[in-house]
Structure formats: structure tokens, C-alpha cells
Amino acid sequence: MRVLCPECGEKARIQKSNRLTNSVADLYCACGDPECGHTFVMNLSYSHTLSPSAKTTSQIAFNLVKALPPEQRQQLKHQLSML
Ligand SMILES: [Zn+2]
CATH class of the missing domain: 2.30.30 (SH3 type barrels.)
Structure with a gap:
């Protein structure tokens, strides 16, 4: 710098x-x-983010999944297994 x-x-x-x-x-x-x-x-x-941290992104995804009702969680699990 x-x-x-x-x-x-x-x-x-x-x-x-x-x-x-x-x-x-x-x-x-x-x-x-x-x-x-x-x-x-x-x-x-620090000023601002250009691309979010992978650590933050996976934590957000995990928290979203935790907030889903069990049957939707199962459905998501099934969808993810097809990736
Ligand atoms: Zn000088």
C-alpha cells in the first residue's frame, strides 16, 4: 500500500x-x-463489501434453513441432494 x-x-x-x-x-x-x-x-x-464472505453466506443459509418448518427442511434436503 x-x-x-x-x-x-x-x-x-x-x-x-x-x-x-x-x-x-x-x-x-x-x-x-x-x-x-x-x-x-x-x-x-474498512469501507464496504464488494462480495460477501463465504463464511457469512453459509451462516446466513444455515440460519434460513433452521427457520424452515421440518417438512420444508426435508424438501430442501431432497432438492439439495439433486445438485
Ligand atoms: Zn513530505
């Missing part, structure tokens, strides 16, 4: 990261231009 110095636009190095949660981290950066020397903190954060 490329970080640019917000003061001069040169490439900066990530020197340390401080993970706050699974979706947010502080990145401690230093400008690569010795004439600038700017050190700063950038935030790295």
Missing part, C-alpha cells in the same frame, strides 16, 4: 501500525523526503 505525504506528496513509509479494531487501524508514517521529514498518522478503515 502506498502512502503519500499530505504536506509534500512524496512517498512515505509506514513505520508502525496500531490496530484499534478488525476494521480500523492507525498507521504511523514518515515522509521519505529528508528535506520534508513530516511524520503523521493515517487512518486505515
Whole structure:
């Protein structure tokens, strides 16, 4: 991942990261231009999903099946066995 110095636009190095949660981290950066020397903190954060996690998808499917009445569950089992 490329970080640019917000003061001069040169490439900066990530020197340390401080993970706050699974979706947010502080990145401690230093400008690569010795004439600038700017050190700063950038935030790295989760934005949005493009394709859902397979783990989440199967959990949703499992919860949907659990919510079905027994006879519909049997019917679904039969349909799935034909795949
Ligand atoms: Zn700079």
C-alpha cells in the first residue's frame, strides 16, 4: 500500500501500525523526503463489501434453513441432494 505525504506528496513509509479494531487501524508514517521529514498518522478503515464472505453466506443459509418448518427442511434436503 502506498502512502503519500499530505504536506509534500512524496512517498512515505509506514513505520508502525496500531490496530484499534478488525476494521480500523492507525498507521504511523514518515515522509521519505529528508528535506520534508513530516511524520503523521493515517487512518486505515474498512469501507464496504464488494462480495460477501463465504463464511457469512453459509451462516446466513444455515440460519434460513433452521427457520424452515421440518417438512420444508426435508424438501430442501431432497432438492439439495439433486445438485
Ligand atoms: Zn513530505
